[in-house]
Amino acid sequence: MAAMTQKILLAWSGGKDAAWTLHVLRQRADVEVVGLLTTVTADYDRIAMHGIRRDVLHAQAAATGLPLLESVIPSRCDNDTYEHAFAATLAEARTRWPSLDTIAFGDLLLADVRAWREALCDRYGWKILTPLFGMDTTALADEMVAAGLEAQLCCVDTQQLDGGFSGGTFDRSLLDALPEGCDPCGENGEFHTLLTRGPMLDRPLQVVRGETVLRDGRFAFTDFLLAGAPHTAG
Structure with missing residues (x-):
């Protein structure tokens, strides 16, 4: 008798x-990954931390072929508010897939972050997977x-990488240009990325580079817009 396939939610x-x-x-x-969970900042209509527009997120999810669940938080969100929103979204996922009890994350090296996620999910009866x-x-x-x-x-x-890298493409040339001490995957928070093409998508995303702005005196955010879609600034 074949073993049952375990359903997995993925933090996206x-x-x-x-x-x-x-x-x-x-x-x-x-x-089997059955859905994606993304934290969205309501005030900005963008993915928290990465600053990716919500319509770009939806285009990504459509290209994966997976349903998307959004954990919506306000800007300047405290830990309690974040946890409440995250827990509510986990509960929504379990309503949709009753046997679901595991969520995967893309953590690479930071053991303290992984331990924090593990403790958070454990409080709500969930396990984590970090392949x-x-x-x-x-x-x-x-x-x-x-x-x-x-x-x-x-x-x-x-504070970790020259702001001129913001807006660049994660490719061989960029990896070769990164300074010594910069993690090539940005695992120490040096940079965050927006996926536009890859074997996990059934079609590439067509995006247009927008302006780059400095926020909090530290983070250089480059805006990317879906090609051909009308947008307002923000």
């Missing part, structure tokens, strides 16, 4: 690590690029 940031996690999980016969954790990030970045993954740098921490 819109970036390359979450995308590669989806790709890796889809190679396994014992699990990329502990991988060599130089080899991982090379593997992503070789497999045809394309992403744009949508946020750069200018």
